[in-house]
Structure formats: C-alpha cells, structure tokens
Amino acid sequence: MNGPLDRILRVWQLYALLALPLLYLIVFKYVPMYGAQIAFKDFAVAQGIWGSEWVGLKHFDRFVHSYDFGKIMANTLLLNVYNLIAGFPFPLLLALGLNYVRVRWFKKTVQMVTYAPHFISTVVMVGMLFELLDPRNGIANNLLQAFGFETINFMGNPDYFKSIYVWSGIWQSAGFNCIIFLAALSSIDPSLHEAAVIDGASQRQRMLHIDLPGIMPVAVILLILNMGSMLDVGFEKVLLMQNPLNTRTSEVIDTYVYKVGLVSQAMNYSYSAAIGLFKSVIGFFLIVAVNQIARKTNQASLW
Template sequence: MKALRLSTEPKRSSIHAATPIKKMHRVWQLYVLIALPLLYIIVFKYIPMYGAQIAFKDFVVSKGIWGSEWVGLKHFDRFVHSYEFGKVMKNTLLLNFYNLIAGFPFPLMLALSLNYVRHRWFKKSVQMVTYAPHFISTVVMVGMMFELLDPRNGLINNILQAFGFDAINFMGNPDYFKSIYVWSGVWQSAGFNCIIFLAALSSIDPSLHEAAVVDGASQRQRVWHIDLPGILPVAIILLILNMGNMLDVGYEKVLLMQNPLNLRTSEVIDTYVYKVGLVSQAMNYSYSAAIGLFKSVIGFLLIITVNQIARKTNQASLW
C-alpha cells in the first residue's frame, strides 16, 4: 500500500500543477480581452519609466540618456526654488480641491435620484441628456464656453443685459476662472460618472428595501440607511483614486481657457511645464521630467496616506 501511495503522489502533484493552465485555457477569451489594455499599460506606463532617469541628468539628445551628465536633484531644487513654484502649486491644489468638493457629490446625487425614478422613459431620457456632454471633445467644450460667455454676443451676457446688468468679461477675469473650469467639468462628466454609482446601487439586496417599506421607513430614510451605506465602499475607493491625481489637472482644457488676463489664477503645474520645459527655446527636457516625477511621487504619497486613513477607520481601501 505504501508503494502504491508513493507511486500515485507524483501524478497528483502533476495534475495540480497543470490546473492553472487548464483554467486559463477554459476562459482564454477573457485573457484575450485583457491583453490589449495590459499591453497599453506596459507600453505607455511602464516602459517610459526608463526615461524618468533624465530628471536626474542634464539630458542632451546627441549624448543620449546614458551619456548625459548626472546632476542629482538639481532640477527638483530649481523647481522648488523657482519664482513660479508657489503660484502654480497654489493654483493646482485649489483647482483640484474645488473640483473634488464640487464634482464628487453630483454623480452620487444623480445616481440616487435616478434610482428612485419609476417612469422608465423619463429615466432613460435623463440618462441620455446627462451622459451626452461626456462625449464632447475638450476643444469643442471650450469653444462653446467662449461663445456662451462672450462679453459682446454671448448668451449669458445678453441675458444679464436684458435684466439691466453690465456685460462681464468672464474669461478675462481671473476670479471667475476656477468656477468656470470646475462647473463646466461637472456638467460634462457628472452623468457619465454616475454609471459607477448606479451599478453599485443595483447590487444592493432588494429585500432590504422591502423590509424597510414594511417597517414604515420613508424614502429619505431608505436612502440614508440602505443606499448610502451600500455604495460607500465604492465612493471611498473613487475618492482615494481621485486623491492620487491632486497635482494632475491636465493641461488641455486649462491651456485652451488661458489668456494673459486670467494667467494669475490659471497657471498650473502642467501648463508651466509645457511652457517652460517644452515651448521655450531652451527645450529643457530634464526640467520637465523632474516636475513630472515630482507630481507622481506626491500623488503616490497621497494615495498611500488616504488609503491608510480609510483602513484605520475600517472603511474600504485599495489594499
């Protein structure tokens, strides 16, 4: 019996070793689907990390990455002690915090509202109207804003003048820049972002609502005690991910909305890098790379910090 048992053990181990491959073969379609996104991440996210070392060098194209002189933290020190550092950091953080505070609750409230709509045609119509702006390109979006807010022929100023008010140069006033940027973004993205919360609401057990109705709970009480706790883990995960992008505004929309009049509040890190590191005659690639790496490190530290806070409070976390 012992000999028979010993002879069967290698066969069992070989079967167990082949099990993962067999499992992958059964669902090979799923691996094909994930292959392209994975390839995109490797090519455009991980391979470029090799070039991040030019942030610590005085990069010269003719010498290449390895041939360029190593200067350590020179470019980081230059950015931190630059005249524009305080302004661009302040504008970037204020714009991101404003965007987070104003934009994060709207998809949540829209999802909760749509979840209780009983008329199917009305619900579908609202979804279509709120989702549609997401597919407008940034260039078209900014062009629409310039047309609507034009001080001479814009619709908004025509309405103000009809009520006896003076026309306002919205795009030329630095005090209005952040509000225009944030609320136009809320209008454009709230409908599409609420899809995640609608999916989370659909996963809540209907028996909880049935039991609450039997107990005489109002709709407001059901939202507060069933729906919000049900989607809270998803909301916290999204909040953690958004915190990682606190220094990453994205320069396209900001750059298109910028002009010499609102530059005081519209100059952010991304537009500063674009102008100083790439557009200027110096073409300082190392300086641009250093600022980009600086942003990434700060974002990584923010994600770790917020994730640890979520874990300490027994909430959902990324890890």
C-alpha cells in the same frame, strides 16, 4: 503530468485574454520608466540618456525654489480641491435620484441628457464656453444686459476662471460618472428595501440608511483614486481656456511644464521630467495617506 505548463495549456484562452492588457501595461507604463532618469540628468539629445551628465536633484531644487512655484502649486491644489468638493457629490446625488424614478421614459430621458455632454470633446467644450460667455454676443452677457447689469468679461477675469472650469466640468462629467454609483445601487439587496417599506420607512429614510451606506465603499475608493491625481489637472482644457488676462489663477503645473520645459527655446526636457516625477511622487503619497485614513475609519480601502 500536472505541471504549471499543463495547467496553463488547459485554460490558454484566459491567458491569451490577459496577454493584451499585460502587454499594454509593459509597453506604455513600465518601459517609459527607463526615460524617467533624465529628471536626474542634464539631458542632451546628441549624448543620449546614458551619455548625459548626472546632476542629481538639481532640477527638483530649481523647480521648488523657482519664483512661480508657490503660485503654481496654489493654483493647482485650489483648482483640484474645488473640483473635488464641488464635483464629487453631484454624480452621487444624481444616481440616488435616478434610482427612485419609476417613470421609465423620464428616467431614460434624464440619463441621455446628462450622459451626452461627456462625449463632447475638450476643444468643442471650450469653444462653447467662449461663445456662451462672449462679452458682446454671449448668452450670459445678453441676459445680464436684459436685467440691467453691466457685461462681464468672464474669460478675461482671473477671479472667474476656477468656477468656469469646475462647473463646466461638472456639467460635462456628472451624468457619465453616476453610472458607477447606479451600478453599486443595483447590487444592494432588494430585501432590505422591502423590509424597510414594511416597517414604514419613507424614501428619504431608505436613501439615508440603506442606499448611502451601500454605495459608501465605492465612493471611498473613488475618493482615494481622485486624491492620487490631486496635482493632475485637465491640461488641454486649462491651456485652451488660458489667456494673458487670467494667467494669475490659471497657471498650473501642467501648463507651466508645457511652456517652460517644452515650448521655450531652451527645450529643457530634464526640467520637465523632474516636475512630472515630482507630481507623481506627491500623488503616490497622497493615495497612501488617504488609504490609511480610510482603513483606520473602517471604510473601504484599496489595500
């Protein structure tokens, strides 16, 4: 007999390895979809999900026509676009630079120094920012005073919020994210570099004409995936950095959901679920759109 069951039994170890991640996806990704229906209901705990009244798109309409919708969407999109434009090139440039370093101890030191911030928790990171940017005793303001400038309340000025959020994030994640590009660079055929050296190509020329085209498919895939999370912001970091003085530019979708849908006395779970579903649908369409653009420009794509 050579049926499907026999073939499975012959390589049962592989199916056993597949079972755990598959179980994780089912339990934590697909089962929760059952609760997404409360976005279309006036959910009441006493009545349960099925017993709650069906209201259709009421909560979506409420969010779109809310007074804060324009400000929240603008803050979320601007913060993500800023983060994408400023943060995306740094891991790439760091990987290209490290790839050409031949002094082993220096390369290892740079890798360790740039990777280390990734392992700092969000709470500790924000605490460090408050200490460094403190108006009275922070290092940044001490340096400003030393050069004769006035002190600045960085965390209280809404105009500085996005820059502080983005550049602290780049410092924390650039080293770790460049691992992906280093792996892509290691897969480039060495004979291409050997032929280029024989032809007299400089390091800059090899970087532009061999390394960049070699890692571009990986960069495009990462860009597509990042576009899918365009409305997702680091909730914990934004919430910890937020205060009444900078709310004008720091209020994003995630913090709005937390405050209006969960913290307020109304405890409107349906409204929170509707906003979360709205965000997911927008992210899905962005992934599809960017993937189609990548395909039409003959770049790598997810499908």
